[in-house]
Amino acid sequence: MQRSPKTRAVGFTRILNFFTTLQTTGPKPTQSNLLKTSCVDQDNEVVPFNNRSLTETSNAYASLLRRCIERKSVSEIRRIQLHMTKSGFPHLSLGNKLIDAYLKCESIEDARKLFDEMPQRHIVTWNSMIASYIRHKRSQEALKLYQMMLPEGVLPDEFTFSSIFKVFSDLRLLPEGRKAHGLLVVSGLEVSNLFVGSALVDMYAKLGKLRDARLVVDRVMEKDVVLVTALIVGYTQHGKDGEALEVFRNLVKEGIKANEFTFASILIACGNLEELGKGKLIHGLIIKSGFESVVASQTSLLTMYSKCGLIDDSLKVFDRFVNANQVMWTAVIVGLVQNGREELALSIFRRMIRSSINPNSFTLSATLRACSSLAMFEQGKQIHGRVMKAGLDKDRFAGAALIDMYGKCGNIEMARSVFDALVEIDVVPVNSMIYSYAQSGYGHEALKLFNRMRDMGLEPNDATFVSVLAACSNAGLIEEGLNIFSSIRSNPTIDLSRDHYACVVDMLGRAGRLKEAEILINQVKKPDVVLWRTLLSACRIHGEVEMAKRVMNGALELEPGDEGTHVLLSNLYASTGNWTQVIKMKSTMREMRLKKNPAMTWVDVDRGVHTFMAGDWSHPRSGEIYEMLDSLIEKIKDLGYVPDTRFVLQDLDEKEKERSLYYHSEKLAITFALLSNSNKNTCIRIFKNLRVCGDCHTWIKFVSKVARREIIARDAKRFHHFRDGLCSCGDYW
Template sequence: MQAIPCNSNRNTVGFAKFLNFARAFETLSPPTLSDGHPSYASLIQRCRETKSITELAIIQTHMLKRGLSHLGLGSKLVDGFLKCGRMNCARKLFDEMPHRHVVTWNSLIAAYVKHRLSEEGVRLYDRMILEGVMPDDFTFSSVFKAFADLGLLVEGRRAHGLSVVLGFEVSSVFVGSALVDMYAKFGTMQEARLVADRVLEKDVVLFTALIVGYSQCGENGEAMVVFREMISKGIKPNEYTFASILISCGNLEDSLTGKFIHCVTIKSGFESAVASQTSLLTMYSKCGLVDDSLKVFKHFVNPNQVTWTSLVVGLVQNGREEIALSKFRGMIRSSVIPNSFTFSSVLCACSSLAMLEQGKQIHAMVLKFGLGTDKYTGTALIDLYGKCGVVDMARSVFDGLLELDLAPVNTMIYSFAQNGFGHEALALYERMKELGLAQNDQTLLSVLLACRNAGLVDEGLVIFASASSNPSINLTNEHYACMVDLLGRAGRLREAEMLVTRVENPDVVLWRTLLSACRIHWEVDMAKRVTNMVLELAPRDDGAHVLLSNLFASTGDWNRVIEMKSLMREMRLRKNPAMSWVDIDREVHTFMAGDRSHPNSNEIYGMLEELIEKIKGLGYVPDTRFVLQDLGDKEKERSLYCHSEKLAVAFALWKSSNRATTIRILKNLRVCGDCHNWMKLVSRAVGREIIARDAKRFHHFRDGMCSCGDYW
């Protein structure tokens, strides 16, 4: 046994203390120093407790001088070096020992696994077997974790077999728990359950490992069964048991059981435990009980990154985007650093609210924290800029990602689709083959939307036909609805109807999509037939009644319009009023058709009249076909002038004179043909870009042209 060179540290061990310790060793009588003598053992134990590497080196040197290399003290020295964090010193000493006890093997294997060096731990285990040293229950409990970390299922099963032969699987709860945990991490819960059932004396660790495994594999009902079994056996849950079973309650949206377990958590004294609190918060969020999750959060003394992120994610998933952004600001003020999941959630909130400026500020924070190339935040940023109509920024973020998988690619294709960049979407779709990415259901839907919004009928038909013969693609009604819309908007109504009849169980959305196409092309006879199909599936479907009423109005059949409106009144169905929003100086202004409630109403209507006069000189003629009321020609024109999107544009132009500022309008319904033509001419007359996001897509108006190519 050679001395292990270890640097002395005078900052941690005083020099005088160091000398006294060395002299004390020199006074010990060699004949009395043996493996059983308490002097070495107690000193090594003291070094382990104080983590004094210098004193350990002195002990080793003295043992070398006395010719002592016995098994027991060598093992204690190895363990001492491990406790002091000196893996290399421990391994060197281990390799030089002529004989090694199983405890020494266990110490080193466990240390490798603990320090994420599982591969080295497995190699040492294999060497242990080859040298004829039989593993014990502690060996197996460490090495099973190593197999799970490395994904070595076959090797894990082989070691499992050896543990059965040696009798540890049934008799040792340590081995049983480690096996359950290993199989759970491999996702083979049937094997995990078989092992758990064979263990004679089960404890909380084993049951918790089984519950965690079922929860992580999505078998939340089984997790609940195991939890009840555990309680029935009188085994008390610990913090991690509660944390896992509460997650399962949330996944099942079982708020009743979740509240019961919350009460048990309080009685057991684990409510204040961080893991339990975070799981409680997540459980209430997944059950839609946002107020309860906020109450749980108030009890956190010092919420950490995971807790803040869980809160923000839950708020966004429940449609509380504004509160989520407020909590995110609180997180920053508390000096808690967000991670990629936090950022992706708050960026999702900005996307839902179309809050471009706040999204840009968060983007700056993403860059500050070095997450600009992270695929999760990158995907969220692409989605944000795509939904705010800033496609060039979305593409810039996409091009800057270091790792590309389906999520950012699908999001980029969808961003192109939303904004009418059909050819760019198709180019990226084709590039997926070069990237080695196989399309999924969402890819297909996004590229079909791109074809629909750009009027690329033939391209869409080819892609759809190819997907129909691809067994890995699951065609849904959503895919068929997109194709029906694509054909219907192109005027190919018969083909669209035939496609609907091909679907095994066409739903209301499919028939309503075809009805909308009939409305665009004034196909009354087909519309009546399709309406009957819609109402047969959903007698109170307000969308079908409104579409048919609008179709009758556009063809001038006012008697039928009156009949439809009377029927809707009897059924207490209401048409959603058209509304438009515009964000000026971080303040959102809302407009409805003919709205005069705005405090600047006079200025808005004055600007509107000025704009109308300008664009009439460019050839604007009001298209009264889009007035769905029985009025005279002049009244129809005045009605068109007061549409909500026209008022929003007029206000934005009156409020902001900077020609470089883009006007951004949001509308809850599809923009009408007259307003579409009007905004094209306004963009040319005033030299400003107008971006309008309606219920279907984005329209980018610039220099008298629209990105949709008049196809929407």
């Protein structure tokens, strides 16, 4: 007759209590009188040892230990071990079972103490201890235990190697990993054991030794999906996506069925390569294999579609999944931000919060990037609050995103505050801080942080140099910038990119050193259209028409249909009053079907983004906006504002020229912000997709004085901080 769980539990407690009574009141038997002590029978009844053999006693203790494991009771295991010791039972004979019980109850310290007391330890016990250390992320202790094996005459087996290779990859110990590989080969286990082979491939792949990983795979005669997937994952993690696709093709040819991890990894490769056709074929294989509803496959599918620019297909995959987890929510938000759908990304983020899914550092970083792109300062501050609530304010990824967000919203003080609060600083948050300084024209502060990097134990990378050169360019620190550029050129370990050259061309061009800028471009082996366009912009600033024609030819040779080049030259002709050439340029653009990007400005008011274009009447409060704008213009005219009509077509009369300037998009956005919020302590932040025009720059300076408001304008190049009639750029932009 079977006993109920309750009855069995009562019996188990009676046994332990009986043991405790023996330990405290009974005699202390030795090995010689062991069999006169007590034990338990199969019905949980306490019986004397003199009715049992040593083997039966051992089995009884083993049975008790199994029940302790079921109950996850470390204290009861300790009581049993103590009873064994005090009763004189040779408890070390059950050492493996005791250690196994402790480990299964997550008491690794008790297990290790007993392990060290054992005079002889079976290989299974060594493996259990090593695997447990790895499971608890204590790789150093696992390594020390492995290093004790050979001196004690214990030869590692396949289970040892499959565990210890993970330790070598975690600790980045390639030489030790190679030695273990050599021992593995001597043991004859490498080819014959797929489990070990997969661990070895995984180690080499994680350490970036993909050639070694591939050689291991090639030596295995009968491959399985785990082995091949380990190689595919290694290739995708190190940017070898083409090789990953090749391995996958071979897997299919050999008739090995891919699993969910194989599909997830190969979809990542397709996304990175923007191989939409192959990605769709693999999508079909996923459906055929029955993995369409698996989370890993779904996440990789939506990531693949978003990386290929099919964000709507990515959203369809996401919407089909009923119970999306944190990883899926994050993947779709990241995809939206990467595809310029920031407003939708923020909307999805709000849905995620309402669904009670906690964001991680990657989710928050992506959402902060969305706020950065839209210059949504208030929403960015709210997400900062969530970062702090989640305890991620010290996280370097979230920290770098916060610095970037505050920097791109023009709040350098908050960006620096976040930077100073970071515990672990690497090159990413430093670059974000330098770039924030660069955009707002704080060149000296950017240089100071750049010069501190080596004291912080950090080496500048390509992005660092681009940021600091941009800072020098925006602040007019020409000689400092040229010295940095010279140091980069003389360093053989650094590959100069077109971005580095573009910063220096911009720096020289703004300073009027156009000839030097042109010579520098000609030193580039393959200059791109951006370099020529940068110099063309400088020609427009300084009215250098002849050089501009030469520069335009260089740009159009590379990209005949580049509308940016045509627009810049048209603006140059306009600035010099050559309206005949302006009309010809516009006619040429119409014939080539080139379109100038319309100027747009947006402003974040009351947690909503409001977008304006020149002469825009689509806003529901347009009547109030235009009325207030006309009033502002009258006030600032009294202070000396004179509309700059140089950039307006000459076939208009003077009044029409002025009115065409009055209703530029940035003027409408600022007026709406003033209309919506009269609090003089609130800063107005606007963002424009193109550069602020000269007339608007002057207009905003006057408005900041009349309205007594700080206005921060971020255009396509940099920030302008307007306060009390002055701009932070010092009119150098």
